[in-house]
Amino acid sequence: MEACHRRPGTPGVGKTTLGKELASRSGLKYVNVGDLAREGQLYDGYDEEYDCPILDEDRVVDELENQMSEGGVIVDYHGCDFFPERWFHIVFVLKTDNSVLYKRLETRGYNEKKLKDNIQCEIFQILYEEALASYKEEIVHQLPSNNPEDLEDNIDQILKWIEQWVKDHSS
Numbered sequence: 001m002e003a004c005h006r007r008p009g010t011p012g013v014g015k016t017t018l019g020k021e022l023a024s025r026s027g028l029k030y031v032n033v034g035d036l037a038r039e040g041q042l043y044d045g046y047d048e049e050y051d052c053p054i055l056d057e058d059r060v061v062d063e064l065e066n067q068m069s070e071g072g073v074i075v076d077y078h079g080c081d082f083f084p085e086r087w088f089h090i091v092f093v094l095k096t097d098n099s100v101l102y103k104r105l106e107t108r109g110y111n112e113k114k115l116k117d118n119i120q121c122e123i124f125q126i127l128y129e130e131a132l133a134s135y136k137e138e139i140v141h142q143l144p145s146n147n148p149e150d151l152e153d154n155i156d157q158i159l160k161w162i163e164q165w166v167k168d169h170s171s
């Protein structure tokens with residue numbers, strides 16, 4: 001299970017889809033940490049078992065610091081325990097039913113081992129617990145992400161939250 005934390009693979013719950021759509025509708029910036037790491041080669045070694053590079057978390061944080069201090073950024077990643085707590089006003093963890101998730105990952109060409117590990121990761125809700133352990137409970141929200149209706153609902157809800165946040169913080 002430990003590898004779930006370290007592996008920079010994406011579990012396919014819809015983070016990128018939601019993040020990009022939100023950014024386009026809200027005008028906020030969107031950062032995909034996986035892409036950022038790939039572009040800057042922000043890696044620290046290679047995980048042979050999972051056949052993927054290991055994220056250099058410190059360098060990722062350094063790379064994002066200026067942008068995050070300015071604010072207005074949607075950060076897309078499957079883990080969150082290495083980001084400074086002060087960076088985030090709200091944290092969303094997407095949840096997809098296992099049967100739906102399995103089909104999505106199969107479509108991506110994941111092999112049997114990768115499929116099993118990702119599904120296990122989902123079952124144990126590791127990432128949700130990680131979020132709860134890393135941020136104040138009241139800012140961590142779990143959202144369903146099974147179908148296009150869920151996506152629309154999530155976008156609507158989050159846009160409302162952003163609008164309210166801006167109102168509350170403009171004086």
Ligand code: DAT
Binds near residue numbers: 012015150
């Ligand atoms: P992630 O960034 O978490 O890896 P993604 O945004 O790339 O996930 O989405 C994985 C696939 O699932 C992609 O083909 C789009 C699809 N998808 C995302 N959200 C969905 C939703 N709410 N309903 C149906 N399909 C969805």
